[in-house]
Amino acid sequence: MKSIRKIIFISLFFYFPFTGNAWGVLGHRIVGQIADGYLTAKTKTAIQKILGFESVAMASNWPDFIKSDPAYKYLSQWHYVNFESGQSYQQMQAFLKADTATDAFTKVNFMVNELKKNKLLPQDMKVLYLRMLIHVIGDLHQPMHLGRPDDRGGNAIKLTWFNNPVNLHQVWDEKLIDFQQLSYTEYAAVINHPSKEQLKTWQKRTFSENIWDTYALTEKVYAETKANDNLDYLYNFKFVAAMNEQLLKGGVHLASVLNDIFK
């Protein structure tokens, strides 16, 4: 009897999906793998000194893996920054300039500054901040990580994906990416073809301009996805190109940030 109960409990545990919190395992690795290709030799050496044999792609998942450990609970708000719908560029920039809350924007700035201290920063903190930074820059390209506070970035918008219950945040964390059925290295190879103009534009964008750029997609997703929708082939067709561009931009942007830190 006891074991049956245990089985039921375990099945329920796996049946109810976790609240989505980040690009899934694949999304982060794709961003990391793409970034790796745009790092300077100097940056690569500096990163290796911190992470050893752990690649940028593999380091990217650590901040999600440690979420169940209470010792790291304080990091849970570092993955996103919420915005109401209908922000103008000026409103958003003013908000970001004044932002002192514990969120992805302030924490990325904080970690960049910490990592620039180089020898003054203890090795264990370098490892922590570098893994977090690699992860959170990726998150900031997932449109629902800039979502509205009242629906917790789409987590409260319940709908179905091919008739299976999910929420909007999870669709963008995992469902759309998993649907492509590619490994992270295959995925990176498929989408890593920016034009020269795209690369130039993306590489000179500031951090806050990048957030604005992603927010345009956040608004589009909210406008075109409603609670109780059943999303399937059409939704994939509609958004897959935009999602792939976000993953690619995420990689390029991450490399620019890392190259700037370790220059």
Ligand SMILES: [Zn+2]
């Ligand atoms: Zn995350």
